[in-house]
Amino acid sequence: MKNxxxxxxxxxxxxxxxxxxxxxxxxxxxxxxLYNFKKNPNEKxxxxxxxxxxxxxxxxxxxxxxVPPGVHAELGYMLAQNGEKSTxxxxxxxxxxxxxxxxxxxxxxxxxxxxxx
Amino acid sequence: MKNLTLxxxxxxxxxxxxxxxQTKFDAYPAMYDDRQPLSVLVIPAINKTTAADATDYFNVxxxxxxxxxxxxxxxxxxxxxxxxxxxxxxxxMIKGMPTSIFRKNFGVDxxxxxxxxAWDKNYAVIAGNVTVSMEYVMLSTDxxxxxxxxxxxQVVDTTAQSSGFIIADLISTALTTATTDYVPIAKxxxxxxxxxxxxxxxxxxxxxxxxxxxxxxxxxxxxxxE
Numbered sequence: 001m002k003n004x005x006x007x008x009x010x011x012x013x014x015x016x017x018x019x020x021x022x023x024x025x026x027x028x029x030x031x032x033x034l035y036n037f038k039k040n041p042n043e044k045x046x047x048x049x050x051x052x053x054x055x056x057x058x059x060x061x062x063x064x065x066x067v068p069p070g071v072h073a074e075l076g077y078m079l080a081q082n083g084e085k086s087t088x089x090x091x092x093x094x095x096x097x098x099x100x101x102x103x104x105x106x107x108x109x110x111x112x113x114x115x116x117x
Numbered sequence: 118m119k120n121l122t123l124x125x126x127x128x129x130x131x132x133x134x135x136x137x138x139q140t141k142f143d144a145y146p147a148m149y150d151d152r153q154p155l156s157v158l159v160i161p162a163i164n165k166t167t168a169a170d171a172t173d174y175f176n177v178x179x180x181x182x183x184x185x186x187x188x189x190x191x192x193x194x195x196x197x198x199x200x201x202x203x204x205x206x207x208x209x210m211i212k213g214m215p216t217s218i219f220r221k222n223f224g225v226d227x228x229x230x231x232x233x234x235a236w237d238k239n240y241a242v243i244a245g246n247v248t249v250s251m252e253y254v255m256l257s258t259d260x261x262x263x264x265x266x267x268x269x270x271q272v273v274d275t276t277a278q279s280s281g282f283i284i285a286d287l288i289s290t291a292l293t294t295a296t297t298d299y300v301p302i303a304k305x306x307x308x309x310x311x312x313x314x315x316x317x318x319x320x321x322x323x324x325x326x327x328x329x330x331x332x333x334x335x336x337x338x339x340x341x342x343e
Contacts, residue, residue, distance in 0.1 A: 069184045101225075
């Protein structure tokens with residue numbers, strides 16, 4: 001047990017010394033606002049997380065980088081739950097455009113939300 | 118404390134000498150041929166501990182490090198909702214299933230099972246920590262074989278975010294996530310797990326990290342799973 005921890009520390013320090021991988025994604029405080037929404041689901045925490053997703057998309061636009069996986073899908077999903085169906089559908093479509101491998105998943109979300117495709 | 122300093126010094130020394138034992142390619146050959154997934158479905162974490170809150174900490178922090186390693190991942194919360202509609206309330210229910218069902222239903226190349234085996238908080242007056250034990254198993258939805266796995270047990274200091282210095286962007290996350298100490302800690306644990314994962318298509322290191330050396334302990338730890 002102890003050995004593992006020490007080896008892990010060694011590994012991390014070694015790996016940290018290597019070149020930083022770059023997908024060019026900006027995640028802002030995604031985990032934090034998602035956690036708050038999960039922990040206390042209410043209008044305020046929901047709106048805050050939606051705003052964070054919009055910020056991530058805006059930031060990618062400014063920096064000319066790819067929107068991270070799932071962000072358009074999650075925003076579309078949450079907007080659909082708010083009743084904003086057309087904006088929701090356009091975000092889901094964007095997810096499938098940026099990441100064609102998400103097609104089956106996105107179709108499933110459309111079905112679950114009762115959105116027209 | 119003195120011990121920690123010594124360990125730190127020793128590790129820097131060892132790291133600079135490059136005393137490593139295995140390349141990523143040798144450790145995970147399946148990740149360097151057509152078995153390597155483009156998309157990975159993260160199954161909501163299986164929590165074997167009595168700390169119910171640990172599940173959310175890991176679910177909300179796993180997408181970022183896995184995506185940053187170059188894989189397409191789906192939002193865990195949506196996946197969870199889909200599972201609930203299908204009557205799956207606990208991911209442990211689907212662990213033994215043929216993974217081909219996930220290819221059929223989600224169109225994914227691989228699934229990732231995450232198991233929390235320990236999440237023990239220790240409180241003290243001036244210092245606190247949490248003992249975290251995690252298992253990660255990635256299976257191909259084509260062949261059902263394990264293509265990557267990792268497990269580790271570690272003690273993370275929760276008072277000073279002392280481990281946060283390791284990766285610069287974790288520090289900023291720790292500072293901006295004022296909500297709880299445990300979100301950045303879980304994120305850090307997830308980042309560490311994927312440090313040994315060969316990079317996927319969306320990373321600049323795609324198929325370029327095979328010679329990157331990882332300590333064999335990563336693999337040894339992983340083989341403890343079964």
